[in-house]
Amino acid sequence: MRNYLNIIVAYSIMMLLIILVGIFQSWSIALTIFNYCMISAVMTLGANIQWGYAGLINFGIMGYTALGGLAVVLVSVAPVPEAWSVGGVNMMTCLGIIIIMIFSTRYILKNIQKSKKRNYLIAGIIIVGLILIKIIAGPAIEQIEAVDPAKTGFLGGLGLPVLFSWIVGGLFAAGLAFIVGKVALGLRADYLAIATLLIAEIVVSIIKHEDWLARGVKNVIGLKRPAPYEIDLQTSPWFINLVEKFHSAKLNLANSLSERQDILNQLVIDASSVYVKLCFAGMFLVVVIILLIITQKALYSPWGRMMRAIRDNEEAASAMGKNVVKQHLFIFILGSAIVGIAGAMMVTNDGLFTPGSYRPMRYTFVIWVMVIVGGTGNNFGAILGGFVVWFLWVEAAPIALFFINLFTAHLPETNEIKIHLINSAPYFRFLLVGIGLLLIMRFRPQGIIPEKIIKQ
Amino acid sequence: MDLINAVIVLLNYTIIPALTYGSQLALGAIFVTLIYGILRFANFATGDMMSFGTMFAVLLTYYFQSIGISFGFLPTALLTIPFAIFMMILYMLLIDQTVFKYYRIKKSPPVQLAMVSVGVMFVTQAVIRIIIGPTDRRFLDGEKFILKATEFKEMTGLAEGLTIKSTQMITIVITIIVVAIMFWFLNKTKTGTSMRAYSDNEDLALLSGIDPKKVVLITWIIAGILATIGGILYGLDKSYRPFVYFNNMLPIFAAAIVGGIGNPYGAFFGGYVIAFAEIFLTYAYKRFLVYILPESLEPNSLMQLLSTDYKFAISFSILVIVLIFRPSGIFEGKRI
Numbered sequence: 052m053r054n055y056l057n058i059i060v061a062y063s064i065m066m067l068l069i070i071l072v073g074i075f076q077s078w079s080i081a082l083t084i085f086n087y088c089m090i091s092a093v094m095t096l097g098a099n100i101q102w103g104y105a106g107l108i109n110f111g112i113m114g115y116t117a118l119g120g121l122a123v124v125l126v127s128v129a130p131v132p133e134a135w136s137v138g139g140v141n142m143m144t145c146l147g148i149i150i151i152m153i154f155s156t157r158y159i160l161k162n163i164q165k166s167k168k169r170n171y172l173i174a175g176i177i178i179v180g181l182i183l184i185k186i187i188a189g190p191a192i193e194q195i196e197a198v199d200p201a202k203t204g205f206l207g208g209l210g211l212p213v214l215f216s217w218i219v220g221g222l223f224a225a226g227l228a229f230i231v232g233k234v235a236l237g238l239r240a241d242y243l244a245i246a247t248l249l250i251a252e253i254v255v256s257i258i259k260h261e262d263w264l265a266r267g268v269k270n271v272i273g274l275k276r277p278a279p280y281e282i283d284l285q286t287s288p289w290f291i292n293l294v295e296k297f298h299s300a301k302l303n304l305a306n307s308l309s310e311r312q313d314i315l316n317q318l319v320i321d322a323s324s325v326y327v328k329l330c331f332a333g334m335f336l337v338v339v340i341i342l343l344i345i346t347q348k349a350l351y352s353p354w355g356r357m358m359r360a361i362r363d364n365e366e367a368a369s370a371m372g373k374n375v376v377k378q379h380l381f382i383f384i385l386g387s388a389i390v391g392i393a394g395a396m397m398v399t400n401d402g403l404f405t406p407g408s409y410r411p412m413r414y415t416f417v418i419w420v421m422v423i424v425g426g427t428g429n430n431f432g433a434i435l436g437g438f439v440v441w442f443l444w445v446e447a448a449p450i451a452l453f454f455i456n457l458f459t460a461h462l463p464e465t466n467e468i469k470i471h472l473i474n475s476a477p478y479f480r481f482l483l484v485g486i487g488l489l490l491i492m493r494f495r496p497q498g499i500i501p502e503k504i505i506k507q
Numbered sequence: 508m509d510l511i512n513a514v515i516v517l518l519n520y521t522i523i524p525a526l527t528y529g530s531q532l533a534l535g536a537i538f539v540t541l542i543y544g545i546l547r548f549a550n551f552a553t554g555d556m557m558s559f560g561t562m563f564a565v566l567l568t569y570y571f572q573s574i575g576i577s578f579g580f581l582p583t584a585l586l587t588i589p590f591a592i593f594m595m596i597l598y599m600l601l602i603d604q605t606v607f608k609y610y611r612i613k614k615s616p617p618v619q620l621a622m623v624s625v626g627v628m629f630v631t632q633a634v635i636r637i638i639i640g641p642t643d644r645r646f647l648d649g650e651k652f653i654l655k656a657t658e659f660k661e662m663t664g665l666a667e668g669l670t671i672k673s674t675q676m677i678t679i680v681i682t683i684i685v686v687a688i689m690f691w692f693l694n695k696t697k698t699g700t701s702m703r704a705y706s707d708n709e710d711l712a713l714l715s716g717i718d719p720k721k722v723v724l725i726t727w728i729i730a731g732i733l734a735t736i737g738g739i740l741y742g743l744d745k746s747y748r749p750f751v752y753f754n755n756m757l758p759i760f761a762a763a764i765v766g767g768i769g770n771p772y773g774a775f776f777g778g779y780v781i782a783f784a785e786i787f788l789t790y791a792y793k794r795f796l797v798y799i800l801p802e803s804l805e806p807n808s809l810m811q812l813l814s815t816d817y818k819f820a821i822s823f824s825i826l827v828i829v830l831i832f833r834p835s836g837i838f839e840g841k842r843i
Binding site (some may be wrong): 108205234237238239240241244245246248249250252253256259260412416419420423454472475478479480481482485487488492493 | 617637760
């Protein structure tokens with residue numbers, strides 16, 4: 052128990068902070084923050100598996116998050132039959148060509164010895180394939196995008212339940228991680244960081260500009276939800292009764308029946324948004340707990356010990372007969388898949404897919420700050436890091452505003468410096484997170500909850 | 508005649524813009540490569556440091572304009588370069604003393620330093636946004652064009668016009684001057700040689716009596732000059748916006764690695780490789796082919812290999828290809 056004391060204390064403080072937000076701002080905001088904290092926690096768990104367990108630096112988190120989000124669109128949105136009828140055949144042919152390209156390249160790699168001839172053959176296959184795809188897909192894409200462009204203009208998805216897309220998101224991310232891992236994992240750490248960051252940028256720019264796939268920067272809105280809709284709740288009698296019971300004291304204070312009805316309506320609207328967020332919170336909590344149990348078990352299994360051995364001394368582990376390359380690839384895929392799940396969760400929570408919003412600042416660097424602040428190599432630390440940093444990221448502006456007002460209280464309202472500072476309050480989040488990262492790196496490089504190695 | 512027209516089209520829409528963009532990238536890439544070669548870490552704050560220097564140039568330009576100082580037909584921003592460089596170097600040295608020095612003395616692994624530079628990136632972004640805000644700012648004044656399309660057409664009687672913006676000319680000329688001075692400094696002076704020695708083998712350099720403090724100081728000074736000038740030239744040519752500068756870090760990294768990181772010549776070359784690839788692959792060749800091909804073969808489509816949306820993606824794909832086939836870069840850089 053004593054071992055876990057600092058973890059319990061840290062988590063209690065975090066929960067207290069969120070509850071304080073609930074009391075002082077509103078419960079709806081507190082739950083939004085909580086849900087996002089949980090999504091960030093899943094992302095940090097994924098990044099922590101790569102960095103904390105294996106020492107692999109992955110700055111491509113943005114790309115996996117975006118792929119997870121894409122999975123939600125491709126799985127849950129209803130298919131667009133008109134688009135399929137005008138361009139479906141051509142797009143499927145292109146998919147076939149890509150698969151043929153991959154397999155023929157693999158065949159050449161296996162059966163022809165390393166030589167210039169092999170390189171030319173592979174280059175030839177890729178160029179011929181790309182030209183074919185351009186010829187076949189070009190007109191089809193134009194036709195698909197012309198189908199009711201204000202609403203659809205894309206192929207649509209499969210129309211399956213949205214929860215299923217969380218798994219698909221993980222699989223998509225795993226697929227990308229396999230390719231990235233094959234290409235980049237041999238590189239030295241900081242090259243790996245740059246390479247993964249740039250590959251993630253390529254992925255995001257493809258999602259952004261291929262409108263036939265997921266509408267690109269036109270965004271997909273109104274995605275399915277695994278939770279009830281506020282509007283439905285507000286009209287269902289059982290929910291109104293529940294709210295009535297919950298707030299009976301407050302309602303009894305009302306003077307007249309019409310006033311009582313007004314108060315009740317307002318309460319029902321508030322409660323419906325809280326209820327929906329609670330549903331999401333419950334689902335996310337289940338995911339976090341499942342992942343935490345699995346990662347915790349893995350960390351203290353023989354496999355986890357092997358990963359740590361590889362991380363701490365690659366040559367020694369390799370000399371002991373461990374296949375370092377294979378294990379690196381495996382853990383890279385595993386961590387990325389978890390990030391993909393988080394990406395799908397986030398889009399499900401938002402109910403909309405906005406490819407334009409995937410930026411490295413928010414989806415790579417902030418996540419990395421979370422991992423480092425929380426504690427590398429410790430899953431509890433990673434989750435805590437997700438909570439702490441996301442909380443700071445969201446609450447930085449109100450906190451900054453409070454301090455600006457405090458320190459400039461003696462200045463008149465028209466003072467230019469004061470106005471300028473108040474206008475730039477949102478940017479203090481960068482300052483807060485940056486200074487937090489620098490301080491942690493300097494004075495507590497192992498993070499808030501450091502890695503713990505159980506000696507047996 | 509058609510042939511000349513075709514060449515003019517290419518010059519106007521691809522070669523001159525690519526040279527300009529390449530020069531801006533090259534300055535940034537040399538900055539990255541110097542930090543990587545001598546201080547031994549990938550500086551993720553690159554874009555924001557360039558933005559920081561440019562911010563001073565923008566503010567000073569506004570100030571100079573308000574008190575009526577101008578630089579004739581050249582942009583006022585050129586006058587502010589020395590001051591901006593001075594502020595930039597001060598900021599870099601401050602960051603180095605408070606942040607990077609500790610890890611350098613501790614001989615931390617490069618990954619840790621890269622992580623720390625992410626922290627610096629956050630702080631720099633915050634400082635820039637708090638001081639100047641995130642909005643788009645244009646600070647170009649003076650003559651906009653050296654050669655206008657209509658003038659060119661009148662002069663030569665050709666169907667196609669050639670436009671040269673003054674910023675394009677300024678960028679190319681200043682880049683050539685700065686890079687020439689820098690290479691002269693690195694190759695011919697004693698300090699430059701000691702910097703290269705330090706970059707090649709730190710222990711041997713220390714043994715032969717090279718003062719590491721001086722090398723680090725000079726590196727930051729050169730880095731400050733390159734970052735500020737690169738940033739100002741980019742800002743003059745396009746516009747100044749903090750977010751764009753952060754994004755520019757990525758093609759700059761690509762240029763540095765493609766050229767062979769740690770190798771300034773490679774970085775210089777890499778900048779142009781990236782710029783030319785981006786522009787040549789996204790240019791619509793229809794107009795060019797109309798002049799070259801006989802009428803019966805005239806293309807119907809735009810003859811564009813990739814849409815311009817993929818500009819950035821191209822530079823990153825080049826990087827990936829280089830990493831697979833020649834991981835140490837086109838010119839031999841540091842071993843990975």
